[in-house]
Each structure stands twice: as structure tokens, then as C-alpha cells.
Amino acid sequence: MNETKRAGETVNQASLSEADIGALRGSIRGSLLTAADPAYDETRQIWNATVDRRPAAILRALGASDVIQAIRFAKDHRLSLAVRGGGHNIAGNAVCDHGLMLDLSCMKSVRVDVSAQRAIVEPGATLADLDRETQAFGLVVPTGINSTTGIAGLTLGGGFGWTTRKFGMTIDNLLSVDLVTADGTLLRASEAENTDLFWAVRGGGGNFGVVTAFEFALHRLGPQVMSGLLVHPLDQAATLLKSYRRLVAEASDELTCWCVMRKAPPLPFIPKEWHGREVLVFALCYAGPMAAAEKAVAPFRALGRPIADAVGPHPFVGWQSAFDPLLTPGARNYWKSHDFVELGDGAIDAVLAGASNLPGPECEIFIAHVGGAMARVKPDATAYPQRQSHFIMNVHTRWRDKGQDEACIGWARKLAGAAAPHAAGSVYVNFMPEDEADRVKLAYGRNHSRLAAIKRRYDPDNLFRLNQNILPG
Ligand SMILES: Cc1cc2nc3c(=O)[nH]c(=O)nc-3n(C[C@H](O)[C@H](O)[C@H](O)COP(=O)(O)OP(=O)(O)OC[C@H]3O[C@@H](n4cnc5c(N)ncnc54)[C@H](O)[C@@H]3O)c2cc1C
Numbered sequence: 001m002n003e004t005k006r007a008g009e010t011v012n013q014a015s016l017s018e019a020d021i022g023a024l025r026g027s028i029r030g031s032l033l034t035a036a037d038p039a040y041d042e043t044r045q046i047w048n049a050t051v052d053r054r055p056a057a058i059l060r061a062l063g064a065s066d067v068i069q070a071i072r073f074a075k076d077h078r079l080s081l082a083v084r085g086g087g088h089n090i091a092g093n094a095v096c097d098h099g100l101m102l103d104l105s106c107m108k109s110v111r112v113d114v115s116a117q118r119a120i121v122e123p124g125a126t127l128a129d130l131d132r133e134t135q136a137f138g139l140v141v142p143t144g145i146n147s148t149t150g151i152a153g154l155t156l157g158g159g160f161g162w163t164t165r166k167f168g169m170t171i172d173n174l175l176s177v178d179l180v181t182a183d184g185t186l187l188r189a190s191e192a193e194n195t196d197l198f199w200a201v202r203g204g205g206g207n208f209g210v211v212t213a214f215e216f217a218l219h220r221l222g223p224q225v226m227s228g229l230l231v232h233p234l235d236q237a238a239t240l241l242k243s244y245r246r247l248v249a250e251a252s253d254e255l256t257c258w259c260v261m262r263k264a265p266p267l268p269f270i271p272k273e274w275h276g277r278e279v280l281v282f283a284l285c286y287a288g289p290m291a292a293a294e295k296a297v298a299p300f301r302a303l304g305r306p307i308a309d310a311v312g313p314h315p316f317v318g319w320q321s322a323f324d325p326l327l328t329p330g331a332r333n334y335w336k337s338h339d340f341v342e343l344g345d346g347a348i349d350a351v352l353a354g355a356s357n358l359p360g361p362e363c364e365i366f367i368a369h370v371g372g373a374m375a376r377v378k379p380d381a382t383a384y385p386q387r388q389s390h391f392i393m394n395v396h397t398r399w400r401d402k403g404q405d406e407a408c409i410g411w412a413r414k415l416a417g418a419a420a421p422h423a424a425g426s427v428y429v430n431f432m433p434e435d436e437a438d439r440v441k442l443a444y445g446r447n448h449s450r451l452a453a454i455k456r457r458y459d460p461d462n463l464f465r466l467n468q469n470i471l472p473g
Pocket of ligand 1 (some may be wrong): 047083086087088092094123143145146152153155157160161206207212467468
């Protein structure tokens with residue numbers, strides 16, 4: 001997982017002299033780190049600890065001019081270019097061996113225009129940065145469920161979470177991007193300008209350039225939302241999941257309920273005797289008025305006999321970070337994901353077989369509930385095509401000891417293999433580990449050939465290849 005040279009990676013370390021480094025350092029507003037700098041090791045670390053790569057240099061950008069310099073330098077010196085937003089991506093493409101790492105994490109500003117209900121967001125912002133700024137005005141952009149995730153990578157792959165069924169995917173709320181292309185040009189892409197590029201960046205990942213600003217539409221929500229967890233014994237899951245799929249089929253767009261199967265963490269609201277035992281958790285959120293929320297969540301609360309019921313009004317910002325303590329950086333992680341149009345009996349059986357055989361206390365199976373507004377966008381309206389899926393499963397394998405790599409990765413692959421015949425065949429690019437290059441075409445389906453043509457136009461030499469790569473058509 002940590003080979004020094006990945007497919008398509010250019011290794012040209014020999015030609016990078018002190019003079020080259022000095023010239024680049026002198027041309028930027030931000031900072032340039034090499035292995036000699038004390039901050040180098042900390043800066044090259046990303047969320048997934050299985051990724052341990054050593055770039056020749058790390059450029060910590062402060063603005064578009066630094067991004068342009070990084071792109072020119074990487075091209076001139078034939079270096080691999082890795083782009084880091086929040087550093088969360090499981091595949092680890094935010095960092096490379098030998099090449100140039102362009103770290104955008106210092107570019108974190110979020111500017112909210114309350115009267116226009118729009119926000120301009122820099123690419124180093126996390127979901128927490130965005131939520132805090134927008135919620136100060138009772139506004140929200142639909143994003144993901146873990147607040148330390150970067151807005152950049154999440155948006156470029158699609159983006160979904162608690163408010164997606166009501167307000168659409170993150171990309172459905174993207175109004176424009178400022179983006180530096182492979183030739184070092186800063187462009188604006190929107191429904192009015194560079195429309196092919198705007199179509200491509202809404203799901204096509206980092207294949208087309210480096211985004212220096214995102215403009216989003218905002219919606220009214222909060223500050224409190226009805227949300228929380230219902231915890232059940234895993235041995236009740238077969239019956240509960242069948243009731244669950246009936247309830248979510250009838251749910252309004254405001255109601256989202258995800259399922260998590262794992263060993264119960266030692267949370268204060270879970271009785272002590274259940275800590276460390278297998279549980280099924282329904283995690284739900286009602287993205288609408290509090291007056292209607294109680295009635296909407298009641299059928300879920302009435303299912304079975306929960307061990308714990310922690311559903312109630314919570315600040316939206318708090319709910320967005322509720323899972324953060326279980327998803328901290330520094331652990332080893334491997335993911336496998338499938339989309340599902342329906343959660344058939346076969347899919348439930350496959351998932352429960354895996355859940356009853358978890359290889360560690362931090363491993364979990366997430367089933368995200370999507371659809372609603374997300375499903376009403378046509379599959380070819382943006383690069384993200386899987387609008388018909390109602391569930392997205394993520395086998396989230398997480399462990400600490402390198403000696404457990406084989407067992408944990410093997411468990412995830414086996415579970416994903418067993419679930420595959422019941423799945424839609426497509427996959428979300430943001431959940432793909434680095435060994436799934438063969439699934440990129442499945443991820444984009446009928447949109448792949450259009451993406452390849454746009455890639456040829458804007459990045460014919462595939463400078464932006466450290467991603468779920470779309471080859472120039
Ligand atoms: C704990 C956890 C929870 C998650 N939950 C959700 C969820 O609820 N919903 C969801 O949709 N996703 C979720 N994800 C997946 C997440 O969307 C992806 O991991 C995403 O790629 C993270 O973006 P990042 O900026 O943090 O990652 P990075 O690793 O920094 O970036 C990922 C890739 O995006 C590209 N990139 C980054 N910034 C730019 C830029 N400015 N311009 C061009 N390309 C760029 C690069 O190719 C880079 O390799 C979750 C991930 C984790 C780890």
C-alpha cells in the first residue's frame with residue numbers, strides 16, 4: 001500500500017536541486033517544506049495512516065498565485081503533483097513519494113453572503129469551518145457526516161450527508177468554481193462560463209485542475225435539528241432492517257436514517273454491559289421544522305426494543321461532528337463500497353454475515369440513506385451519475401496494528417464480494433481505495449466518455465493523475 005512509485009507517477013527527484021527549491025520558495029506567498037524542515041513529517045501525514053509517503057517538497061499555498069506556481073514547477077520539473085484539501089481521502093492521493101505535494105489546508109476562509117444566501121469557500125476549509133460560518137446565520141450547505149472532512153475533495157467527488165435528501169448533493173448546490181488548469185490558467189466555471197468544465201468538476205474529482213474557490217447556494221436550517229442514535233442488539237438486525245427499508249421507502253425528504261453495524265463504543269448513553277458488543281445503530285436526522293420532527297421520527301423509535309435512544313433536538317453543528325471522535329486521523333483504514341437501488345434480502349444477509357464477524361472494535365459497516373432531492377437530478381446533469389441509488393454501503397475497516405492489515409483488508413474484500421451480486425454495480429469515487437482503478441469506469445458509467453473528452457481538452461498530458469484517474473480520451 002505504500003510502494004514508492006504508483007502507476008502513472010513520474011519520479012524525477014534527481015533533477016530537483018537546491019537552486020530549484022530556492023527559486024520556488026522565492027516565488028510563493030506560502031511556505032515550502034523539504035525533509036529538512038521540522039514541520040515536514042507532520043504536514044505529509046493524512047487521515048489514513050496506511051499512507052506514508054515522502055514528497056520531494058510540500059508547497060503550503062496561501063492563494064491562487066501559489067497554486068499557479070506549483071503547477072508550473074511540477075510541469076517544468078516533470079514531478080508528480082499531489083493535491084491536498086482536507087487530507088481525508090481513503091486512497092491517499094493527497095500525498096506522493098518524490099513529487100510535489102500542493103497543500104491547500106491553510107486556505108480556509110469561508111465568506112457568507114447572507115442576503116444572497118451564498119458562500120465562497122476556500123479549498124482548505126473543512127466541513128466544520130463551513131458549518132460554523134453558515135450556521136451562525138441559520139444557513140447550511142448539504143455536505144458529509146464527519147466535520148473534519150475537507151470540503152474540496154468531498155465536493156469534487158459529489159458529497160452527501162444528513163441534508164442531501166432535502167437539499168441535494170453538495171455538487172447540486174455548487175454555483176461556480178475558480179480553478180487553475182494544467183497550463184496554469186485561472187478560470188471561472190459555472191452554468192454560464194466554461195460549462196463543460198463546470199459539468200466535469202461536479203463529480204469528476206481532481207482530474208481537471210486545482211480549485212481555489214467554491215461558490216455554494218445556502219438553505220435555511222437549524223440551529224437545532226431533531227437527530228440522534230437508536231441502538232439495538234445486532235441479533236435483532238435481520239427483522240429491524242426489513243422494517244427499516246419499509247419505513248425509509250415512505251419517508252419524506254426531510255428524514256434521513258443511516259444504519260451502522262459495529263461493536264458498541266463506550267459512549268455514556270449506551271449501558272456499560274453493551275460496550276464492546278455487536279450492535280445495529282440507526283442514526284437519524286430530520287432536516288425540517290422541529291414541530292413536524294417528533295412525528296416523523298416516531299415510527300423509527302417504535303422499532304424493536306432499543307438498548308439506547310439518544311434522539312432529540314441537537315444543534316446542527318454538534319450533530320455534524322457527532323461521529324468525529326470515532327473517526328479521528330491516525331488509524332489504519334481500508335474501505336469497500338457499493339451503491340444499492342434496493343436493500344434486498346440478499347444484501348441484508350451479506351451485510352449481517354460480515355457484521356457478525358467484525359475483525360476489530362473500530363470496524364463498521366455504514367449504510368447511508370440517500371435519494372430524495374439527490375435522485376431528482378438527471379444522471380447526465382452532472383458528472384456524478386448514480387442518482388437512482390437509495391443506499392450507499394461503506395465497509396469501513398479501521399485498525400491500529402500493521403500486523404492486522406491482511407485480516408482486516410481480507411474481511412472488507414470478502415464482505416464486499418458477498419454483497420456485490422445484490423448491488424447496483426456502481427460506486428462512489430470518494431469511497432474508493434487506491435487499489436480500485438478498475439472501478440473508475442463503473443463509477444462514472446455513461447458519463448465516463450464525456451469526462452475523458454473534457455480531460456483531453458484541459459489536461460491532455462494527465463498532470464492531474466493522482467486521483468481516481470480519468471485518462472484523456
Ligand atoms: C471519516 C470520513 C467520513 C466521510 N464521510 C463522508 C460523507 O458523509 N459524505 C461524503 O460524501 N463523503 C464522505 N467521506 C469521503 C470524502 O468525501 C472523501 O474522502 C474526500 O475526498 C475528502 O476530501 P478531502 O479534501 O478531505 O481529501 P483530500 O485527500 O485532501 O483530497 C482528495 C482528493 O481530491 C482532490 N482535491 C482535493 N482538493 C482539491 C482541489 N482544491 N482542487 C482539485 N482537486 C482537489 C485530489 O485529487 C485529492 O487527492 C468521508 C471520508 C472520511 C475519511
